[in-house]
Amino acid sequence: MENEKYLQDLSEIKQMMHRSSRFISLSGLSGVFAGFYAILGAIIAKILISRNRFNYEDFSAFSEKNLNNDLIFQLLLLALVVLILAIGTAVFLTTRKAKKNKQKIWDSTTRRLVINFFTPLAAGGIFCLVLLEYSLIGFIAPCMLLFYGLALIHASKYTLGELRSLGYANLVLGLIATQFMGYGLYFWALGFGVFHIIYGIWMYNKHDRKSAL
Amino acid sequence: MKNIISNINKAFDHRIRLGIMSVLMVNEFADFNTLKELLGATDGNIASHTKALEKQKYIKVEKSFINRKPNTRYLATEKGKKAFQEHLDALEKLLSKDISIEKKKK
Numbered sequence: 001m002e003n004e005k006y007l008q009d010l011s012e013i014k015q016m017m018h019r020s021s022r023f024i025s026l027s028g029l030s031g032v033f034a035g036f037y038a039i040l041g042a043i044i045a046k047i048l049i050s051r052n053r054f055n056y057e058d059f060s061a062f063s064e065k066n067l068n069n070d071l072i073f074q075l076l077l078l079a080l081v082v083l084i085l086a087i088g089t090a091v092f093l094t095t096r097k098a099k100k101n102k103q104k105i106w107d108s109t110t111r112r113l114v115i116n117f118f119t120p121l122a123a124g125g126i127f128c129l130v131l132l133e134y135s136l137i138g139f140i141a142p143c144m145l146l147f148y149g150l151a152l153i154h155a156s157k158y159t160l161g162e163l164r165s166l167g168y169a170n171l172v173l174g175l176i177a178t179q180f181m182g183y184g185l186y187f188w189a190l191g192f193g194v195f196h197i198i199y200g201i202w203m204y205n206k207h208d209r210k211s212a213l
Numbered sequence: 214m215k216n217i218i219s220n221i222n223k224a225f226d227h228r229i230r231l232g233i234m235s236v237l238m239v240n241e242f243a244d245f246n247t248l249k250e251l252l253g254a255t256d257g258n259i260a261s262h263t264k265a266l267e268k269q270k271y272i273k274v275e276k277s278f279i280n281r282k283p284n285t286r287y288l289a290t291e292k293g294k295k296a297f298q299e300h301l302d303a304l305e306k307l308l309s310k311d312i313s314i315e316k317k318k319k
Contacts, residue, residue, distance in 0.1 A: 006304050009231055013301065016235035020243065020251050104250065108240075 023109040023159045025098035028208050030090035031166075031200025037089075039193035041082035042185055048074055049185075072132070097208065109158065117155035120147060141184030145174030145191045160207070166199045220303035222296055224269050229254050229262045234297045237272060237289035244286045263287060271296055 018024070052071045098105045124147020128140050152167030170191045177187035225231055232252040236243050243251075249259050266272045271293030275286050289297070 003308060006308055009228075010301070010304055010308070012228065013231055013235040016232050016251065017239045020236040020247075021239040107250075108247065 021109065021158075023113045025094050025101065025103050025105070026159050026163075026203075027090065027093035027097045028200050028203030028206070030086075030093040031196045031203060033089040033093070033200075034086035035193045035196030035198075035200060037082050037085045038196060039189055041078055042189035042193060044078055045075055046185060048078070113155055113158040116158055117151050120151040120154055124148065124151070138181040138184060139178070141188045142174045142177035145170050145177060145187065147174075148191070149174055160203070162199075162203060162206070166195060169195050220299055221307070222300040222303075224266065224271065225297065225300050227262065229258055230266060233259075233262060233266060233287070234271070234289065234293065237287060238294060238297060242275075242286045242288045244284055248287065266293070269293075269296075 048071065052068055095105050124143065127147070128143050131137070131139050131143060149167045149169070149171030152163050152170065154167075156163035156167060173187060173191045173195070177184060177191075180187070225234060229252055233248060236248060236251055245259060248254075248263075249256065252259070254262075263272065263274070267274055270290055273288045273290050275288065277284050277286070
């Protein structure tokens, strides 16, 4: 009898430590959606690039002559749309999940997660714009993967720990991508698309479906 | 056996107090409302249990104003962290001992 009480105490302590320090409502399904948007975006980017009749494969690390301001504007716009769609879906699905589990959405754990995720990401984003400024186009895709991976690893301390695996995968992929300069778009689609979908399905099976039943 | 039980701290022998200490162990600080929501307790409940823990010098209370609204935040002291860790170790030891006795019986 006594033991049961102590056992319960211990499990409650554990749960309280977890719940108060980590944001645990992150939806797995939103990862799947983000992946789809990324692949769709990559396909559209590919079409845009080939329509402008230049070869992405020609892109070396440094190529000024191929730069076309219209195309760059279109690609930036496309990237922005993909980003907004992915974040919007994630916010929507996560809010729904938190509501279903009667957890608060905006509290100190959420704030901590958001700050810690977006700081490295914003630094990476600005750095990528600098690369664009100097026409180092070939490095942009690997850099996005690298910084995204670092942001995920950093954020995983404040939410579900499994996010770290996705971070490492993107980090390694980003480093590999630096060695295959012309194929940035494919690496980008693999990292932001395929990896997200695999991770999303994994997380959905592990956390979401159980609680939905 | 005796020394194991002596490590179990009476100050933590309540669900709410355990909860308060657990939250303060892994967070830098927590304010009154956060504790209230996390533990699902009433105002008076939290107030009296934090007071009890404060009396033991296990937690520290900081009062300040955020936009003219009073805000109370709680922090675990070094003494409190140490005491709580000892309490946890004692609980775990007690349980593992009992489990091994049960296994022997079987």
